[in-house]
Amino acid sequence: MSVQYKPVIWDRNKMLYDVVLIIAVGLYIYLYLRVAPMWANWARPVDPQIQRMRAFGSCAFLMLTFILCIGPLARLDKRFLPLLYNRRHFGVLTCVVAASHAVYVLDWYYNFSPTPKYEALLNSNTSFGLILGFPFEALGIFAFAILVVLAVTSHDFWLSFLTPPVWKAIHMSVYVAYAAVVAHIALGYLQSAKNPTFAVIAVGGALTVVILHLMAGRREGALDATASDVTASDATDWVRVGEPFEILPDRAKIVVTPDGERVAVVRHGDKISALSNVCAHQNGPLGEGRVIDGCLTCPWHGHQFRPEDGCAPAPFTDKVPTYRVKLENGVIYVDPTPNPKGTYVEPVQLSTEAAS
Amino acid sequence: MSRQDDDFFVGYLSRWPATLKTFLPLVALLFIAGFAVGAIAVSATQDDPGNGAIQWGQRLTERGYIYAEPYPHLRQAPTAEHPQGRTFTMVRAGKRGVQDLATRFDGQFVEVLGVWTRRGELEMIQAGGRQGKPAVAAVEPDYAVDALTVTEDLGRWRIAGEICDGKCYLGAMRPGRGLAHKACANLCIIGGAPAVLVTAEPVEGTEFLLLADETGAPLPEGVYDLTAILIEAEGQLERRGDLLVFKIDFDSVRRL
Numbered sequence: 001m002s003v004q005y006k007p008v009i010w011d012r013n014k015m016l017y018d019v020v021l022i023i024a025v026g027l028y029i030y031l032y033l034r035v036a037p038m039w040a041n042w043a044r045p046v047d048p049q050i051q052r053m054r055a056f057g058s059c060a061f062l063m064l065t066f067i068l069c070i071g072p073l074a075r076l077d078k079r080f081l082p083l084l085y086n087r088r089h090f091g092v093l094t095c096v097v098a099a100s101h102a103v104y105v106l107d108w109y110y111n112f113s114p115t116p117k118y119e120a121l122l123n124s125n126t127s128f129g130l131i132l133g134f135p136f137e138a139l140g141i142f143a144f145a146i147l148v149v150l151a152v153t154s155h156d157f158w159l160s161f162l163t164p165p166v167w168k169a170i171h172m173s174v175y176v177a178y179a180a181v182v183a184h185i186a187l188g189y190l191q192s193a194k195n196p197t198f199a200v201i202a203v204g205g206a207l208t209v210v211i212l213h214l215m216a217g218r219r220e221g222a223l224d225a226t227a228s229d230v231t232a233s234d235a236t237d238w239v240r241v242g243e244p245f246e247i248l249p250d251r252a253k254i255v256v257t258p259d260g261e262r263v264a265v266v267r268h269g270d271k272i273s274a275l276s277n278v279c280a281h282q283n284g285p286l287g288e289g290r291v292i293d294g295c296l297t298c299p300w301h302g303h304q305f306r307p308e309d310g311c312a313p314a315p316f317t318d319k320v321p322t323y324r325v326k327l328e329n330g331v332i333y334v335d336p337t338p339n340p341k342g343t344y345v346e347p348v349q350l351s352t353e354a355a356s
Numbered sequence: 357m358s359r360q361d362d363d364f365f366v367g368y369l370s371r372w373p374a375t376l377k378t379f380l381p382l383v384a385l386l387f388i389a390g391f392a393v394g395a396i397a398v399s400a401t402q403d404d405p406g407n408g409a410i411q412w413g414q415r416l417t418e419r420g421y422i423y424a425e426p427y428p429h430l431r432q433a434p435t436a437e438h439p440q441g442r443t444f445t446m447v448r449a450g451k452r453g454v455q456d457l458a459t460r461f462d463g464q465f466v467e468v469l470g471v472w473t474r475r476g477e478l479e480m481i482q483a484g485g486r487q488g489k490p491a492v493a494a495v496e497p498d499y500a501v502d503a504l505t506v507t508e509d510l511g512r513w514r515i516a517g518e519i520c521d522g523k524c525y526l527g528a529m530r531p532g533r534g535l536a537h538k539a540c541a542n543l544c545i546i547g548g549a550p551a552v553l554v555t556a557e558p559v560e561g562t563e564f565l566l567l568a569d570e571t572g573a574p575l576p577e578g579v580y581d582l583t584a585i586l587i588e589a590e591g592q593l594e595r596r597g598d599l600l601v602f603k604i605d606f607d608s609v610r611r612l
């Protein structure tokens with residue numbers, strides 16, 4: 001969370017994260033190119049250039065697969081949340097690995113020809129009407145173009161420049177890229193390889209992504225369902241939250257308004273306030289965070305918001321909408337109409353009222 | 357505030373909650389190990405691309421009769437070692453054919469300089485001049501053209517296989533066939549490398565047929581949609597020395 005945009009901001013955890021990434025990728029490429037070929041059963045080695053295409057291509061696929069698993073894993077088990085923290089560096093590194101794959105392909109399959117490389121890329125195979133024989137390279141180029149856009153716009157500067165909803169929408173296209181990558185592999189390498197190892201890994205990876213998303217989706221659906229029970233409140237329009245002490249200290253309870261908006265009802269000290277559950281940074285689930293130094297802290301990247309007015313502490317300027325809260329007969333209620341971002345709302349005081 | 361003993365991770369705080377102190381290193385370790393195992397599994401099980409290769413050290417000087425159609429090739433008379441004669445298909449370095457020279461000297465006895473490319477019995481010359489000598493030059497014949505084994509008509513066949521570019525298949529690229537290589541195969545054929553059929557089953561003892569259209573000319577442009585996949589074609593099979601030429605009826609080609 002910065003007001004000044006530096007090219008890359010690092011802290012100790014991000015560095016550790018990057019070190020693990022670089023070790024994994026470096027080891028993958030090293031073992032693929034230098035060690036494992038000793039055990040391969042071939043009359044003469046596969047061309048080193050083709051080995052490199054395969055090493056970087058398969059590595060980029062595995063990286064993208066893992067990236068897409070982080071989101072649902074973190075929803076299913078909070079202990080995976082730290083993997084989200086620096087996911088953008090993971091994404092940028094994936095883009096670099098994919099670029100290396102593309103360069104090796106271009107400099108080998110499309111090289112040495114009277115047709116210039118980039119022209120050859122476009123017109124050497126135009127069997128777009130076929131499934132087998134389809135220019136699967138086009139799918140790879142398409143996916144790579146998306147990865148480049150995502151990598152370039154991954155910085156927080158673009159997030160605030162484009163606004164979080166637009167940014168988030170653009171970044172959802174990573175799923176389109178992944179689908180294109182799976183098709184690129186299925187119509188390309190897998191059609192020429194007789195040994196099924198990579199096919200098993202590719203199909204297994206793609207299935208893991210799908211299954212984890214379905215599981216996380218079910219869990220979210222269940223959460224929404226329980227929350228809507230809560231909305232079946234009394235004769236008022238206000239949404240029933242529950243008794244104050246159902247909310248753990250320094251935590252929040254998430255309720256859903258009749259409009260389907262999620263609200264984080266926060267217990268901070270002896271007060272209760274309500275904020276939008278949607279983090280102003282990248283739409284993270286604010287209500288799953290906790291109160292640190294008096295601010296509700298997002299579990300994704302740690303952006304903070306004051307429960308009373310939804311404003312980030314100075315010098316930061318992010319804001320989220322607030323909601324009015326009241327305590328009636330020992331039950332907390334939330335007004336489902338959001339206040340403009342950053343509007344101060346008097347918190348419910350527990351020490352005096354709850355005791356009564 | 358009990359930040360340390362809570363399970364809540366805040367990225368920019370160096371301190372990790374107790375529940376994550378073993379969990380995160382374990383995840384990191386499994387992640388790295390998974391990548392390592394993946395690399396070895398995928399790399400060590402790559403298919404054998406065969407023994408074809410450009411024999412970079414081996415410069416050839418070969419003499420024989422050169423023919424431009426369907427694709428440039430050089431034919432030599434039978435010897436004890438090559439009782440049916442010996443044929444080299446011909447290309448230039450890179451994805452370029454040698455059609456211009458083959459057409460200029462078509463049917464003449466020539467000396468060809470170049471680099472040897474070989475896959476088993478199949479041979480190709482990557483023609484290139486050296487030390488001021490041209491790649492192809494007409495020379496005084498060592499024997500009359502009658503000394504070549506006669507072209508033999510082997511009748512009409514329907515054969516299944518994969519259309520490849522003869523250069524990569526012979527080892528200019530390993531592997532030099534399959535769908536991943538399709539664009540490259542097309543570029544090679546566009547550039548002048550021979551279109552060949554690598555047959556699904558051996559035909560008259562070989563799996564390598566030089567392709568031509570019914571008139572014996574190179575295949576039309578439509579071939580680019582048919583490379584690198586399993587197809588079946590009908591046509592007249594012809595033996596020229598130790599090389600089989602399959603003159604296909606292009607309209608009979610179908611994808612399998």
Ligand code: FES
Nearest residue numbers: 279281282284298
């Ligand atoms: S989404 Fe990034 S801090 Fe909340």
